[in-house]
Amino acid sequence: IDLGPFLSDLIENMRPIAAEKGLRLRTGPLRGRVESDAGLLRSVIQNFLSNAVRYTARGGVLVGVRRRGDHLRIDVIDTGVGIAETQIDDIFTEFMRIGEVEVEGLGLGLALVRRIVRLIGGRVDVRSRPGRGSRFSLYLPALDMGGAQRETGPATRSRVGGMRPLRVLTVDNDARIVEASRMLLEAMGHRIVSARDIAGALAIDGPIDAALLDYQLDDGENGLDLAERLRRQRPGLPIILVTAENSAAMRARATAMGIDCLAKPVAPAAIEAFLAAVSVREVETE
Structure with a gap:
C-alpha cells in the first residue's frame, strides 16, 4: 500500500466533517509503503480520524508519516481535550469520561482497533496532554522500494488475505x-x-x-x-x-x-x- 494516496483519500473523506466544526485538517509528509490489508488498515485510520475530529472543539487535526528504524509511524494528532497519562489505558474500555467530554464508543472502537492492529502486525501508541491534545500512532513495518519487509508481526499476507464477506x-x-x-x-x-x-x-x-x-x-x-x-x-x-x-x-x-x-x-x-x-x-x- 502506498500510504500517500491511501491516507489522502481518507483525509479528504473526513474534511467536510472537520470543516463543519471549523477545524483545520492538515497533512505532513505521507511518504512510505507498507504491506497490509487495505480494509483493516482503513478501519484503524478512520477510527483515529473520526475520534480526533469528534473530540476536538478548536484547532485542528494533523496527519503524517514518519520513519522510525524499520517501521513507519502513522500519526493522527489533534488539539482536543487530551487525556491524562493515568487514563490512557482506560480509553480501551467500553465507556469512560475524559474531563467534561462524554467519550461514548471511543473505547469500543479502540478495543477493536487493538485486535485489528495485532493481526496486521502493528502496534498502537498514544501520547496525550490534558487540555493540549493527543497523538494516536500506528507503527507498521516499512516496505522498501524493492518490496522487502521484515516479518515482525503475527500476521502474514495469507492470513490477512483470508478475510471474507460476512x-x-x-x-x-x-x-x-x-x-x-x-x-x-x-x-x-x-x-x-x-x-x-x-x-x-x-x-x-x-x-x-x-x-x-x-x-x-x-x-x-x-x-x-x-x-x-x-x-x-x-x-x-x-x-x-x-x-x-x-x-x-x-x-x-x-x-x-x-x-x-x-x-x-x-x-x-x-x-x-x-x-x-x-x-x-x-x-x-x-
Missing part, C-alpha cells in the same frame, strides 16, 4: 434505518439479512456471522432480549447494540452479556471496525 443480521423497527444499513454494509462488501422484530430475526435461516441490533423495538421488545435468544440459537454470535438509549440499567445488562453499545447516530467507521474484528477472530481461529 452475512450480517440487522434488526431495527425503522424500515429507513434497515435500508440505510443495507446500503452501508453492502458498500463494505458484506451481505445483509434484516428483520424488524424478534420473531422475524429468529426465523431467519442460514449462517449469520454478526448481528447489529437496535435496543428499542416495537410492542415492548428490546434488542437485549433478542440477543439472549439469538445466542441460545447461535452460540458465540458476535453482537453489537446500536441504540439511542443511554440508561444505566441497559448498559449494565449489556456489559453483563458481553455486548458492546454504539450510540446513534453511528459512525460508519465504528461499524466497519466491529465487522473487521469479527473477521479477525474468524481468521485467527482457522
Whole structure:
C-alpha cells in the first residue's frame, strides 16, 4: 500500500466533517509503503480520524508519516481535550469520561482497533496532554522500494488475505434505518439479512456471522432480549447494540452479556471496525 494516496483519500473523506466544526485538517509528509490489508488498515485510520475530529472543539487535526528504524509511524494528532497519562489505558474500555467530554464508543472502537492492529502486525501508541491534545500512532513495518519487509508481526499476507464477506443480521423497527444499513454494509462488501422484530430475526435461516441490533423495538421488545435468544440459537454470535438509549440499567445488562453499545447516530467507521474484528477472530481461529 502506498500510504500517500491511501491516507489522502481518507483525509479528504473526513474534511467536510472537520470543516463543519471549523477545524483545520492538515497533512505532513505521507511518504512510505507498507504491506497490509487495505480494509483493516482503513478501519484503524478512520477510527483515529473520526475520534480526533469528534473530540476536538478548536484547532485542528494533523496527519503524517514518519520513519522510525524499520517501521513507519502513522500519526493522527489533534488539539482536543487530551487525556491524562493515568487514563490512557482506560480509553480501551467500553465507556469512560475524559474531563467534561462524554467519550461514548471511543473505547469500543479502540478495543477493536487493538485486535485489528495485532493481526496486521502493528502496534498502537498514544501520547496525550490534558487540555493540549493527543497523538494516536500506528507503527507498521516499512516496505522498501524493492518490496522487502521484515516479518515482525503475527500476521502474514495469507492470513490477512483470508478475510471474507460476512452475512450480517440487522434488526431495527425503522424500515429507513434497515435500508440505510443495507446500503452501508453492502458498500463494505458484506451481505445483509434484516428483520424488524424478534420473531422475524429468529426465523431467519442460514449462517449469520454478526448481528447489529437496535435496543428499542416495537410492542415492548428490546434488542437485549433478542440477543439472549439469538445466542441460545447461535452460540458465540458476535453482537453489537446500536441504540439511542443511554440508561444505566441497559448498559449494565449489556456489559453483563458481553455486548458492546454504539450510540446513534453511528459512525460508519465504528461499524466497519466491529465487522473487521469479527473477521479477525474468524481468521485467527482457522
